[in-house]
Amino acid sequence: MNNELLKINYEKHKLANGLEVILYQDKSLPIVAVNIWYRVGSANESKGKTGFAHLFEHMMFQGSQNIPKGEHFRLIQEAGGSLNGSTSFDRTNYYETVPSNYLELALWLESDRMGFLLPALTEEKLNNQKDVVMNERRQRYENQPYGLAWEILLSNLFTSNHPYSWPTIGWMEDIKNFQLDDVINFFKTYYSPNNATLVIGGSFDFDNAIKLVEKYFGEIPSSNSIPAVYAPEEKLDNSKKVIHEDNVQLPRIYFAWHSDKIFGYYDASLDILSDILTSTKNSRLTKSLVYDKQIAQDVSSFQYSGKYAGMFLIISTAKPEISLDEIKKEIFEQIDLLIKNGISDEELIRSKNSIKSHYIYSLQKLDVIADHINHYNFYLNEPDSFMFDLNRYEKVTKEDVIDAAKKFLQNPYVELHIVPKKELIK
Amino acid sequence: MIDRTKVPLPSENISFEIPKINYFTSSKGHEIFYTRKEKLPIVSFSIVLFSGSKFDNENQKGLALLTSFMIDEGAGKYDAFQLSNEFEKLGTIFSITVNHDTFSFSILSLKENFERSLELLSIILAEPHFEEKDFQREKKKLLNKIKQLKDEPSYIASTAFDKQIFQDCYYSYPSIGYEQTVNNITLDDVKNFYVKYIKNSKKKFIAAGCLSEDEISNLIDKYFTPNEILIQEVELKLPEKSLTKYFIVHKENSAQGEIRIGHLDGLRKSPDYFANKLMNSILGGEFFSRINLNLRERKGFTYGAHSSFNYYQNAGYFEISTAVNIENVGESISEILFELNNIKQSITKEEINLAKSFLIKHFPSNFESYTQLAQSIALLLIHNLPLNYYNEYINNIESVTEEEIINAAKKNIHLDELTILVVGDKNKILPQLKTMTNELIELDIYGNLTDKLKL
Numbered sequence: 001m002n003n004e005l006l007k008i009n010y011e012k013h014k015l016a017n018g019l020e021v022i023l024y025q026d027k028s029l030p031i032v033a034v035n036i037w038y039r040v041g042s043a044n045e046s047k048g049k050t051g052f053a054h055l056f057e058h059m060m061f062q063g064s065q066n067i068p069k070g071e072h073f074r075l076i077q078e079a080g081g082s083l084n085g086s087t088s089f090d091r092t093n094y095y096e097t098v099p100s101n102y103l104e105l106a107l108w109l110e111s112d113r114m115g116f117l118l119p120a121l122t123e124e125k126l127n128n129q130k131d132v133v134m135n136e137r138r139q140r141y142e143n144q145p146y147g148l149a150w151e152i153l154l155s156n157l158f159t160s161n162h163p164y165s166w167p168t169i170g171w172m173e174d175i176k177n178f179q180l181d182d183v184i185n186f187f188k189t190y191y192s193p194n195n196a197t198l199v200i201g202g203s204f205d206f207d208n209a210i211k212l213v214e215k216y217f218g219e220i221p222s223s224n225s226i227p228a229v230y231a232p233e234e235k236l237d238n239s240k241k242v243i244h245e246d247n248v249q250l251p252r253i254y255f256a257w258h259s260d261k262i263f264g265y266y267d268a269s270l271d272i273l274s275d276i277l278t279s280t281k282n283s284r285l286t287k288s289l290v291y292d293k294q295i296a297q298d299v300s301s302f303q304y305s306g307k308y309a310g311m312f313l314i315i316s317t318a319k320p321e322i323s324l325d326e327i328k329k330e331i332f333e334q335i336d337l338l339i340k341n342g343i344s345d346e347e348l349i350r351s352k353n354s355i356k357s358h359y360i361y362s363l364q365k366l367d368v369i370a371d372h373i374n375h376y377n378f379y380l381n382e383p384d385s386f387m388f389d390l391n392r393y394e395k396v397t398k399e400d401v402i403d404a405a406k407k408f409l410q411n412p413y414v415e416l417h418i419v420p421k422k423e424l425i426k
Numbered sequence: 427m428i429d430r431t432k433v434p435l436p437s438e439n440i441s442f443e444i445p446k447i448n449y450f451t452s453s454k455g456h457e458i459f460y461t462r463k464e465k466l467p468i469v470s471f472s473i474v475l476f477s478g479s480k481f482d483n484e485n486q487k488g489l490a491l492l493t494s495f496m497i498d499e500g501a502g503k504y505d506a507f508q509l510s511n512e513f514e515k516l517g518t519i520f521s522i523t524v525n526h527d528t529f530s531f532s533i534l535s536l537k538e539n540f541e542r543s544l545e546l547l548s549i550i551l552a553e554p555h556f557e558e559k560d561f562q563r564e565k566k567k568l569l570n571k572i573k574q575l576k577d578e579p580s581y582i583a584s585t586a587f588d589k590q591i592f593q594d595c596y597y598s599y600p601s602i603g604y605e606q607t608v609n610n611i612t613l614d615d616v617k618n619f620y621v622k623y624i625k626n627s628k629k630k631f632i633a634a635g636c637l638s639e640d641e642i643s644n645l646i647d648k649y650f651t652p653n654e655i656l657i658q659e660v661e662l663k664l665p666e667k668s669l670t671k672y673f674i675v676h677k678e679n680s681a682q683g684e685i686r687i688g689h690l691d692g693l694r695k696s697p698d699y700f701a702n703k704l705m706n707s708i709l710g711g712e713f714f715s716r717i718n719l720n721l722r723e724r725k726g727f728t729y730g731a732h733s734s735f736n737y738y739q740n741a742g743y744f745e746i747s748t749a750v751n752i753e754n755v756g757e758s759i760s761e762i763l764f765e766l767n768n769i770k771q772s773i774t775k776e777e778i779n780l781a782k783s784f785l786i787k788h789f790p791s792n793f794e795s796y797t798q799l800a801q802s803i804a805l806l807l808i809h810n811l812p813l814n815y816y817n818e819y820i821n822n823i824e825s826v827t828e829e830e831i832i833n834a835a836k837k838n839i840h841l842d843e844l845t846i847l848v849v850g851d852k853n854k855i856l857p858q859l860k861t862m863t864n865e866l867i868e869l870d871i872y873g874n875l876t877d878k879l880k881l
Binding site: 029104112138 | 428431433435436437438440441467468506510511515516519534535536563566567571573574577677680682712714719723724729749750783784785788789790791797
């Protein structure tokens, strides 16, 4: 494979107000992707006031001083663009992809809500979007089978003061109690040029692009110092078991361990470990639970890592009449076997090839590349880390994978059972 | 200070070339649809067969899908694990998809691994093992999937809605089948389905990627033998029109009501297609459409609401879907009915310009990825659209008149023929519907009638 493929040419600038700007040119299609990361996520919230970062994913589309409510959507739609935003523990992103001749429109919209959101923020808009977010919570979590698993795991794996202990959408009670003053203060604290990075990717002219950025973002004042997140290292002293009843037909078991942070020494090894356990028909847990023993309907695992902590999860749905304890026993036997006997060259190569190919496939869309650039800039302070990222997987040895399993999967864990309601009544 | 009150205008005009789709027949006689894209060393490839679940036997719904689960469980000299391992080593994504109309095999691979991926696919198509032990396992997996769907409100709503609008024809049942019908399927049924509808039936090839026409043609000829047998179509008996009715599927203590509202409509090739597309973009196709602005941005009843004209190969339907807070089900339905009525009364020039502008300017981004290209080609095949369809698309949208859009609303939205269906807690929903209807038909989760409730 040609390594040049993963080398990106970019320019990085910093405006006087602290806004980082990264320009990545690709003229193969007449489109531009504008992608802003604000260095604020649910980890910047506090207990009792969760869900603010995600709420802003809604409020930022409700108009600003020069853009009436709804206009942001209408203008991007009129331009033939697409837009969205997302929230994680560590950051929120806002992005649009538009035909390249609409770059200025996108920058005008993004800058107006960065610099001039508050004059247009009203109680009425807040109440409307509180309702929308509560409905989002109902639709995506509460009314979904197994939908509450993630937040149950987080709140048990982390102590209640740890910023990863609540879900990004927030607790329902907290959403209900959002106050306009708190919302305003949250915005003032975090949504400033010195807490954001703007990536422009696609078909544009470098000089013109930086001129436009300066024109629209240059006058936005920077904010005072941004409060640091307090996130102590955590570990479980003993394993915990939680049983939750839900409207489900088949019981499902979840295990969550504390693991390595993003780009930490074992982060890539844990991704590969997850592949070896569950990514394909030949992976260990899938083969044993789903194919050979046929006790599970499905099994999956993943390494979820952020700036302040990481966790490794294994999830499996039992077949009818099979107890979760039987599944548990087999999962731990397989982990023990892997630690004791190691993994094969073939298993390692299979995982590396799959990671490499999926990496190339992910480069098909400009908005994905722009987001990758922001991701690398945020976590590594180097936008051009595509090759570096792929190389950290290439470098993983069989021993690294075993070490990662030993280091994390032999520790105490959270075990969650989600079981059908009627089963408990029996 | 700059003047921020003025919306920046677009800079220079841009031009975009719609990818050219070539159709040719290889030396051996394979029909190939192809577009070249050089940017990355990737090939997206599909084989499309017109043998979807509409060919499921009457008491064996789910047969096509179960056949798709079985066909890659071992083939040629490879058992199920070895076969999967061969793809995994290449990092190729191999998938089989089944819907009512088609049975498709797809590959997304790096160019360097494309030939080997294609070879593996040819082995799967020609020499599947179909072993009893794999069959028992895959069948159980399918039965459990069906079981799990009993708790998915959105799936239940869509399935019950399809059942009501399509009644007894082959589009009325889900491709996944029902517990009872999947139980009826034997390994021999799967083998028969394969022989009759897959092995010997005509295949169409789609390729988008970084390969020349000759390369792709030669590779297909190297690994496949043409089949000329055309499948005999099954007859489609669409139901008669019926008057507006209200339906409920009871889900105790549901946090939301899943709402579906709609009726049958014309085919994809209908001359009204472009007018409907524009009208729907104003009504409910996008975030900025009337229904979503009303239910989400004004009322806060929902996370989102959407309307669409949907097209199977031989039938089409119009559907509005949303999930709303359980307390607001009645009012949400009234608001949707208001919007349906309202769009028949008035559409503004601004709305039409916005809808046209969006569809035209957004169009190039449908051809960004290799997979999008292959899917765009597949759509032409399924609906028998001309090869220059995408090249004409923008003209076709531009030339729809204001009058045609208004007529599309008047002619193609039928307020007196609606199926109005809710999945949710009936104790909470019933009182909310009293002012709208005096009869509510209760359905089971598959959409079959169980009771009639007087309000």
